[in-house]
Amino acid sequence: MAQIFHPSTNTFSKVSIFGAVFLVGGLLWGLAVVNRSGYATQAGVAREQPVPFSHRHHSGELGLDCRYCHTSVEDSSSANIPPTQTCINCHAQIWADSPTLEPVRASYRSGESIQWVKVHDLPDFVYFDHSIHINKGIGCASCHGRVDEMNLVRQVSTLQMEWCVDCHRNPAAHVRPKEEVFNMSWFTQDQEALGARLVDEYHIESRDDCSVCHR
Amino acid sequence: MNRLVPYIVVVLLVAVSACRQDMHDQDKYEALEKNEFFDDQRASRPRLPGTVARGHLQADDALYRGEVDGALVAQVPLAIDRALLARGRERFDIYCSPCHDRVGTGNGMIVQRGYKQPASLHDPRLRALPDGYFFQAITNGFGVMPSYAGQVPARDRWAIVAYIRALQLSQSAALAELDAADVDRLQRAGETQ
Structure with missing residues (x-):
């Protein structure tokens, strides 16, 4: 009986067996990219609101403090509208x-x-608390970005668990002096040294056990 | 072909189940969420008139109303220390400075944008008024100034009053009243400007 496949197809089969690893790897990588993209997380999507309220104008140009409107952010889990x-x-x-x-x-x-249309909506199984972050020196801009430069507010972070955990495992990379928490443009050249000192001074525990956020 | 059916079903089940967001969006209400059950659709319920939340009784007339038996409280009814003044300064800068500006002369950003200019806090008439007067102005509003009772709790209002007194003192202090270190600081600040 004549061979069905020409000998050259051997090469095809070898390459495709070898290539399958890359194919699966590529698919997984693609999935991870899509999962972190703005398409999946809604990051970067400016929300239309019933009134075109501009944070850039009120916070950036007029210089109103965040707390003039978001009065409960220092004492409560929710930064009120x-x-x-x-x-x-x-x-x-x-x-x-x-x-x-x-x-x-x-x-x-x-x-x-x-x-108003909610922009930052965490899953209901996450018990996030604004006040503890504010009172331990995490700036508004660290999570919300430069809201003082946004006309319509958009989410800048993925709000995914890996994003939360990144900081919970290494708060020194983000903590700032408490008096600069509401300063949108604060920046230091030496975050490493300052962060390490503040983590110590503010008694910040690096906590990433499940029950910190889930209960 | 029939052998493939179970696989297809499994794949479809996984795909469909992944779309469910029940745990993301549970049958509970977050702060200020919409709730169709109530006519006003507010999940966060407003306080019923005539009720007092446990631990929130405001029986102290001096502390919560700034007057006792119809007479304005003469002095802030809290211990005045550095911490209270620092708190007052912070709260003044957040809630008052948009109109009154940071030193209290009444040229804040909102006034520059067209809001009616308030009297300077350094006006001799205002300097002579008792502390309770300022507390009541913040609490109830005054003229076109709205009430800030909803944004600033009572103790913070008193902290602001204490800081207003400090501002008034600072803007009319005579050079002779300052000690040498303060004079030196003033002069150096003047040079850097």
Whole structure:
């Protein structure tokens, strides 16, 4: 009986057996890349909001402190979204007739909430607490990026567990002096030495056991 | 072909199950989440009128209202130390300086953007008023100034009052009242400008 395959196909079969390793490896690598990409994590996606509130204007240009609106961030797990009253504090007089701000005035008149779109949404099985991070010297910008340069806020981090754990295993790479936590542009040339000193000074434990975040 | 069916089913099951987000989005409410059950759709419930949360009774008139029997409290009813002033400075810079500016003259950024200019905190009339007056202005608002009771808790309001007093002192202190070290610091600060 004549051979079905020409002898040269031997080479094909050898190459494909060898290549399968790379093929599987490549697929896994591709999966990992997609999984960390903005497509999967929603990082980098600026969210449309019911009112085009600009953090760049209010925080960056006017210089309002984060805490003027996010009043509970130092004491609570949640950095609150401010009530409409906080907007009206200034906008009773400034841009008081602007059509853009009509939803704010409507909310103030009716008492109904403005339905802001959540940008940073952790899974419900993660019990994140803002206050402990703030009080141990983790700056807003370390996780949220330069919000003072964003018109519409977008997530800059993946918010994936490996991202959390990276810092929990080595907080010295990110901790800053407590008085600089709300300073969006703070930077040091010598994070290594400063971080090591602050981790010691602030009694920061490098904790990565499950129950720190999951319970 | 029939031999392939179980494999296809398994693959489909895995693919479908991976799409479920039940654990990501559980049947519980996070802070300020939407809850269709209530008419106002707020999961975080507003306090009912006439109720007091446990441990939040505000019975101390001096501390929470800045007046006792109708008379304004003359002095901050907290121990005034460096920590309180530092806290007051921090809170003043966050909540007051947008209008009153960092030294209290009333030229803050929001005023520069068109908000009605407040009186300077160094106005002799304001300097003569009791501490309780400032506390009540922060608590209840004054003129076009809104109430800051929702953003600043009572103890922080008093810390701000204490810091306002420090600012008033600082802006009208005579050179002769300063000791040599402070005069030296002032002069050096002046040279670097």
